[in-house]
Amino acid sequence: MSAQGNVLWFTGLSGSGKTTTAAFVRNELLAQSRRVELLDGDELRQTICKGLGFTREERMENIKRIVYVAGLLAKHGVDVLVSAITPYAEMREYAREKLPGYMEIFVQCPLDECERRDVKGLYAKARRGELNHFTGISDPYDIPLNPDITICTASASLEQNNAVILARLGYK
Numbered sequence: 713m714s715a716q717g718n719v720l721w722f723t724g725l726s727g728s729g730k731t732t733t734a735a736f737v738r739n740e741l742l743a744q745s746r747r748v749e750l751l752d753g754d755e756l757r758q759t760i761c762k763g764l765g766f767t768r769e770e771r772m773e774n775i776k777r778i779v780y781v782a783g784l785l786a787k788h789g790v791d792v793l794v795s796a797i798t799p800y801a802e803m804r805e806y807a808r809e810k811l812p813g814y815m816e817i818f819v820q821c822p823l824d825e826c827e828r829r830d831v832k833g834l835y836a837k838a839r840r841g842e843l844n845h846f847t848g849i850s851d852p853y854d855i856p857l858n859p860d861i862t863i864c865t866a867s868a869s870l871e872q873n874n875a876v877i878l879a880r881l882g883y884k
Contacts (some may be wrong), residue, residue, distance in 0.1 A: 715789055716812050717747070717785065717786035717788070717789050717790045717792060718786065718792070719791075719792045719811045719813050719814045719815065720734070720791070720793045720815050720817055720881075721807055721815065721817060722734045722794060723797065723798040723817070723818055723859075724818060724820065725797065725823065725826045726797060726830070726835070726847060727821070727826035727830050727835070728819045728820070728865060729821060729829075730797075731750075731795040732865075733795075733863065733873055733874070733877075734750055734794075736870045737793060737874055737877055738750045741791055746791055746883075747789055747790045748790065748791045749785050749791075749792050750793045751793070751794045751795070751796075752795045753795055753796030753797060753798075756778055756781075757774070760781065766845035766851070767845060772800075772802070772806075775796070775803045778794060779806065779807050779811060782794055782811060783811055786812070786813055794807075797853070799851065799852065799853045800852075800854050801856070815860040816860045817859060817860065817861045817862075817863065817877065818861070818862045820865070821864065823848055826848070838850055860880065861877060863876055863877070
């Protein structure tokens, strides 16, 4: 049986660069012949989390499903990169409690920069009141108090953030 895989949990506002950073890290790990899988929150909402809304309870159920899948993969030696907003501290605490090898990565980015990057226009819709429970606008984001790693996508490059993450993992 393979050693337990790591679970790198990328948390941050919509548009902060979670998936972009996670995909870059995934590609670096694949280049090192590591077994790795990226679980993207947006993609999961179209599949195993389909039908879930954005109330606090539904968001928690969404995270529980992601934690379950990440745990299965990690148990079989796969490094799992999860890119999901995960807005509430209780969600991240749940993931940390359930997942051996859990590492919380706070993808920090100012709200105005996230709004500037928003190609889907979600922030504008939220500001007009057309989207309920939108994290950072009409729903809170609990800033992580003690993440394992904090990266800033507004002031550091993908390469710089990747180097910080891989160094923390003890990888090249």
